[in-house]
Amino acid sequence: MSASSPANIIIAYLGPPSSYTHQATVDSFRAPKYTLRDELSIRDVFDAVQSSSASFGVVPFENSSNGAVLHTLDLLIDREEAFPDIHICGEVFMDVQHCLLGYVSQSFSSDNKDLQSSGSSGSATPTSSIPFPKEPRSKPMTDLRHVKRIYSHPQAFGQCEAFLSTYLKGVERHEVSSTSKAATIVAEDRDKSGAEAAISSRLAADVHHLAVLAKGVQDVEDNTTRFLIIQRGPVCHDIQNLLPEKFQMTNGFRLKKKALIAFNIDHGTQGALANALLVFKKHSLNLTSINSRPSRIRPWHYIFLVEVEGEREFDDPDLLHLALQELDTVTEGNKWLGCWVDRFGVNAGQ
Numbered sequence: 001m002s003a004s005s006p007a008n009i010i011i012a013y014l015g016p017p018s019s020y021t022h023q024a025t026v027d028s029f030r031a032p033k034y035t036l037r038d039e040l041s042i043r044d045v046f047d048a049v050q051s052s053s054a055s056f057g058v059v060p061f062e063n064s065s066n067g068a069v070l071h072t073l074d075l076l077i078d079r080e081e082a083f084p085d086i087h088i089c090g091e092v093f094m095d096v097q098h099c100l101l102g103y104v105s106q107s108f109s110s111d112n113k114d115l116q117s118s119g120s121s122g123s124a125t126p127t128s129s130i131p132f133p134k135e136p137r138s139k140p141m142t143d144l145r146h147v148k149r150i151y152s153h154p155q156a157f158g159q160c161e162a163f164l165s166t167y168l169k170g171v172e173r174h175e176v177s178s179t180s181k182a183a184t185i186v187a188e189d190r191d192k193s194g195a196e197a198a199i200s201s202r203l204a205a206d207v208h209h210l211a212v213l214a215k216g217v218q219d220v221e222d223n224t225t226r227f228l229i230i231q232r233g234p235v236c237h238d239i240q241n242l243l244p245e246k247f248q249m250t251n252g253f254r255l256k257k258k259a260l261i262a263f264n265i266d267h268g269t270q271g272a273l274a275n276a277l278l279v280f281k282k283h284s285l286n287l288t289s290i291n292s293r294p295s296r297i298r299p300w301h302y303i304f305l306v307e308v309e310g311e312r313e314f315d316d317p318d319l320l321h322l323a324l325q326e327l328d329t330v331t332e333g334n335k336w337l338g339c340w341v342d343r344f345g346v347n348a349g350q
């Protein structure tokens with residue numbers, strides 16, 4: 001069935017169900033108008049949208065404490081030209097409170113009252129490179145000595161360093177495609193020995209019938225992830241009307257918008273990167289972030305991604321075209337990755 005029938009608009013998201021991406025998607029695209037379809041990887045979400053088997057896709061993009069989701073950046077810059085039509089058309093911010101999920105070990109349960117006997121002092125060991133390790137924000141609710149392997153998405157590991165290096169130091173880490181995938185793997189641990197645990201969400205604990213061994217294990221309290229909504233083709237107002245109301249431009253010429261542009265430069269030309277950035281200044285476009293990824297054509301050569309914001313001027317397509325035209329003259333190539341309404345300060349669920 002075509003994904004574009006207005007009665008049944010298919011939304012592909014990074015699953016399995018109970019991932020943070022799923023939670024961000026549910027918040028933005030509600031039944032019965034939208035049918036949500038989980039995909040196994042971020043690439044599968046891009047594939048679904050590029051092939052039109054889904055109208056929109058939702059993928060994690062950036063975390064407030066741990067930075068960009070590199071896999072999403074790589075798919076956006078699209079070195080292999082597999083996703084020429086993918087554009088960003090929206091964003092969702094979501095507070096992320098990670099939990100350690102698994103099983104309470106029967107063999108250690110008698111020690112539960114005294115968690116200090118789990119072998120950890122509650123502080124990470126100082127080393128010469130990190131003499132004052134960051135204190136974890138939370139303590140385990142049960143003994144963790146039985147945990148031998150932890151599963152999660154690399155972003156989640158990066159957001160929980162203090163807890164992991166204090167209470168699960170040296171425990172094998174397995175990077176998987178999403179936090180809910182991690183919960184699925186742990187739930188499949190047939191003998192329930194408790195050797196496996198996942199960094200995942202509270203919702204995933206309920207969905208996969210896992211115990212919460214610790215909550216709020218991320219390094220910072222205010223831990224927000226930004227998700228992108230992608231679509232096939234450049235954003236146009238007709239398609240905006242398919243989005244839930246809160247993503248629509250009720251007043252298209254007043255709402256603040258953002259855009260993402262990727263470009264590559266001749267690294268041998270002095271000032272090439274500065275010249276590219278100056279184009280945005282010249283056209284009154286405020287740059288809010290810059291990321292780079294290896295070009296994979298030549299070592300130490302990069303593709304840059306810049307995010308720009310603007311108020312009224314930015315809504316003027318001529319101005320935008322002018323900036324992009326000028327960018328053509330100072331870059332070796334550039335790609336327009338879409339433009340969307342700035343949702344900063346509006347978290348999922350609100």
Ligand SMILES: O=C(O)C(=O)Cc1ccccc1
Binds near residue numbers: 014022179225
């Ligand atoms: O959506 C998920 O569950 C992911 O694995 C991506 C992710 C990881 C960490 C924080 C937010 C999203």
